[in-house]
Amino acid sequence: MPAVSKGDGMRGLAVFISDIRNCKSKEAEIKRINKELANIRSKFKGDKALDGYSKKKYVCKLLFIFLLGHDIDFGHMEAVNLLSSNKYTEKQIGYLFISVLVNSNSDLISLINNGIKNDLASRNPTFINLALHCIANVGSREMAEAFAADIPRILVAGDSMDSVKQSAALCLLRLNRTSPDLVPMGEWTARVVHLLNDQHLGVVTAATSLITTLAQKSPDDFKTSVSLAVARLSRIVTSASTDLQDYTYYFVAAPWLSVKLLRLLQCYPPPEDGAIRARLVECLESILNKAQEPPKSKKVQHSNAKNAVLFEAISLIIHHDSEPTLLVRACNQLGQFLQHRETNLRYLALESMCTLASSEFSHEAVKTHIETVISALKTERDVSVRQRAVDLLYAMCDRSNSKQIVAEMLSYLETADYSIREEIVLKVAILAEKYAVDYTWYVDTILSLIRMAGDYVSEEVWYRVIQIVINRDDVQGYAAKTVFEALQAPACHENLVKVGGYILGEFGNLIAGDARSSPLVQFNLLHSKFHLCSVPTRALLLSAYIKFINLFPEVKGTIQEVLKSDSQLRNADVELQQRAVEYLRLSCIASTDILATVLEEMPPFPERESSILAKLKRKKGPGVTLPDLEDQRKERGANVNGGSEHGASNSAATPSPPESAADLLTAAPTPTNRPRPVSSSSLLQPMLSPLSCLSSLSPLSSFAHQGTAATMSATAAGPLFQVSPSTSTDLLGLASPAPSTGGSLLVDVFSELHAPEQASAEAPAPPVADDNFSRFVCKNNGVLYENQLLQIGLKSEYRQNLGRMYVFFGNKTSTQFLNFSASVLCQEPLHSQLNIHAKPADPTVEGGAQLQQTLNIECVSDFVDAPVLNIQFRYGGTLQKMAVKLPITLNKFLQPTEMVSQDFFQRWKQLGAPQQEVQKIFKSKHSMDTEVTKAKIIGFGAALLDGVDPNPSNFVGAGVIHTKTTQVGCLLRLEPNTQAQMYRLTLRTSRDTVSQRLCDLLSDQF
């Protein structure tokens, strides 16, 4: 507080503060504060009125004490009194105190609001500004409710001063962020856009922020801002910096405004008007040109400002993704930054390049920097920069450079930071597979991956190797040889033992010809690792041994010895024990023929998407904003890559049975005691049941079960029994939900799941999830939607043509969701048929917390479509978008009507016109339980009329649909046919559309 004049110095405050600063100990400080508080209390208590100056002084002291961390429970009234003072300093302190200390539920709020209102209406611009600042600082809902309507008026009023406009724009921005629903959109919006043309650059800067936020909400309303923004930008960029006076920052013209304008433009696609577009391109070019110019100052602020504009321009270029020359230029520019001294610049350059790499125009250009990026990976001191380098390498990888990149990443892996190792491992595994021309290279790569970073190699990686080796005849021999060699190292990682066990068990015979890798040598090599391994690996090795018995009869004796030993037969682990016992018996009893059949080579796995990729995406999931090639493309709707990949961004909205279920090998061992799909050998069924209980969670039990299942059947059915390889695939397919295609039992879960999604991926909006939709036709409460992050629950009630729905958003993670918004979208015909008013939701959802949103619904006339709930929030750093169909269906407005038989038939006849009746005959999807059916009809909204239909097994219902405009009577009749498992549903209403819709809805339920 500078001593302005004698009256404003507040010496008492200065003395007090210096006293506190001089306190030697906490105790002394508390004593001083207590003394001061007592003094202030006696002053405030005093009967004589205090003058404004001392009031201000004491309020200041209280504020200071509060900021030191002590509780203040008085003085609010005095602070509010200061608001009505006519002195700037007194008013200012009053506002300061209020914005720091007054909480929203205080009873003083009306007094405060009154004070603010007076100031807003005042002629003095500084007073208006103070009031605006206070509103923005508090920013509560109450403030928004009270003043949201006034501020736009101030903002667009012709006679407002520049500084007032500036404050008003920022204040409105703040209110819009906290309670977007309360800020009315209206005729002022058009005028706000024109603030971009304002003389005063401060106003323009503030307005740009506001418009950017508003444009994100309703892009159409602010379309006109594009041309204005481009015009403004071009004036800044091309003008000589002298005419911007105060807004030139270290020789850079209005950097903040430029950045904001560029960000605003990123809300929109490239302008369609050729002239504007040319002007924008010119701007971007000149920004890129300026980056090439020698710096006008050596100060860091100069280069920071310049680069800020440049990076924003580049991200706009990437966003538009339409100007090849610009993209290439941007890429070259970033390439220069890759070797810049500033770590931050290198980081940003790598990050932007990652996104550039995904554009088809600049992919090649990015690739030219591969050497630099690799050296960045090796020499960079900052781990986050190295991480970005890894991302970029991954993004720029294609067939031409994959070998080099994979080799580099592998060699880096040895020295990589622990935090990013797993990710590198996954990336290497994916790249190696994706771009493998020759699979020996692939096998080599993955094996060295396991050797170097065994602990970070997840299950999926080595599953995938085995899948590929089994499916490719040409590499099997090579793989066996390589694995054998790798296993000879004195210490090898358990994952390597797993791969080795599996591959040698399958293809050991291919290298057995060599005396150095004779069967016995192979076995001894594997068995030397046995005791060092964990139980699942041991189980796998046991299966490998039994396979050896089949492959090499000469080692049978040795292996039987091993299986016989107490450490196997009496192992404490039930899985190991069972395997040992079963394998031992199998090897003793079964003839070589049976062995050969039972222990046949594993059949090829069906081709499918790599589970590793899914794993990588899951790992990155929310929270990590790695620009991934596929993700990026998906998000833009330019699905260049075809449908073969699926983006993590979409997976959130997928009606996903968890991805893990889709992983080929992990899926197999899920407990098998549920009814399984058609099996070619029904004889095997009873044999499998006891086994299934014991089936382990070991990833390879599929492999084992092929053996164990056969053991049992072989002992039971003897040589008569033929086990076809398809039985084992059947086991693998168990987890996939009811595969309908008989041919390949193992259905690629992914391809099914994503078929509908790809169709919708064309549209920029996320796919609409409606999997739980039909469940809500007959009930009002339940869980509508759920994924890893979010659970949406519903509770709804309807009365006549009105309804209220409570939507609960449950945050399932431990981190908060930011910028949370949920809005209801009604497509065109529905828009006029249904009025939905959504109360705005809180913008943040804490981790583990639940947020409630209320929807008020009014049915204007009958409708067919369902409204869509669009949800958008920021989790970690990524923007999550999803859309869910809201189960507001026509039958919700159906009110039951009780009537007697006579009335019913009378009305039934009245509605006899052919277009009024809709009939549908359909097959029952569920069991035909009478009680369930009754419950469904009642849940549907109709009154269930007993004793109306002469046939007691038929159901008859009646009801009235209430809409704002009309009421529609509905009669329905449902005739079940238990023998044929069919239903006939007849609906008669006074409107044909209603009949049709109700019939569709209801028939879906049975």
Place this chain on the structure above:
Amino acid sequence: MIGGLFIYNHKGEVLISRVYRNDIGRNAVDAFRVNVIHARQQVRSPVSNIARTSFFHVKRSNIWLAAVTKQNVNAAMVFEFLYKMCDVMAAYFGKISEENIKNNFVLIYELLDEILDFGYPQNSETGALKTFITQQGIKGQHQTKEEQSQITSQVTGQIGWRREGIKYRRNELFLDVLESVNLLMSPQGQVLSAHVSGRVVMKSYLSGMPECKFGMNDKIVIDKQGKGGVTDEAGKSELGGSGKQAIAIDDCTFHQCVRLSRFDSERSISFIPPDGDYELMRYRTTKDIILPFRVIPLVREVGRSKLEVKVVIKSNFKPSLLAQKIEVRIPTPLTTSGVQVICMKGKAKYKASENAIVWKIKRMAGMKESQISAEIELLPTNDKKKWARPPISMNFEVPFAPSGLKVRYLKVFESKLNYSDHDVIKWVRYIGRSGIYETRC
């Protein structure tokens, strides 16, 4: 064992840092500062575990003494050592303050080297230490071999706390019984908890190697003697207000010079005293405590903006005795805006910085009564929290032992030199002080 010892000032700056073991790193110094001294919330526990390292601290005025260890040490031993360390420092340079520590840091390091060896506490007897750690610097050159070997034999010998060949013209002995009485009383005058913790502090100026025997009215001893038919009536009802003969001691600790084996078998306290000041024993009693003062509070709330407080104190001991330094502290609500006090005796004042009315009386005889009344004005606030009404506390000093302890005898025997028990001049003094002496209101 103790891994290191640090001394900080109130700001958390390290004044003394001595590390004894390698498992204590440099960062331990900062860990304690950050987590204890500068902790957001005041740390009340004297032991803090930070990253598997234990910090034991005591605070003397504004100075923090912290012992650090990574091992599972005997915490009581560590605190005993820290207190002893404070005593030793106080004996060398008086009050423990930042300035004194800074001025004597060489001495402190020297002391730390001597009394702690690889983390194991050594002889910390001030008398013994003063023979070879002097404030005038090392006088090694001036010391003869004999003297040096004498010190060695004393420090390593059986009686490490006393050297031989001490001679006084006048054999004198001072004995102080210092007690502090703690009380918590309900508003109705019911004792909720009360105990006395006392110390017997001696100052001896005796020649040679005297053997002393200390006797007091310990219940167990008296009862035993009563059975034997020998009763000592000498100490009966001479001091204090009560006529009771024996007191029950709940627990006690002794100076290392006391022969514990003899105490265990005969319950007699016999010892060869150190020279100069020392604390012979510490004890605690909870039964039959004489409460020197009774506080009768009366608090009345008049509306929301006024409070009337009336407090009466009564002295409850022999009228011939005088209590001194009486101070009554009456807490006031946090919303106090003004106070008017009227008292008949002494001075009373509202101290805003402490949120209390402090009433001081210089002297007060036994069996007297005094009263204070106050009117407290309150500022109504929007905070609905009720005032917690902290208890009224009191400080005083009385010339008797509230536990009822009496010294029956203190005998001195010196067989080699020619003086007997009668030639020794003995002084006995009783001081009872208030500890936490509170009455709820």
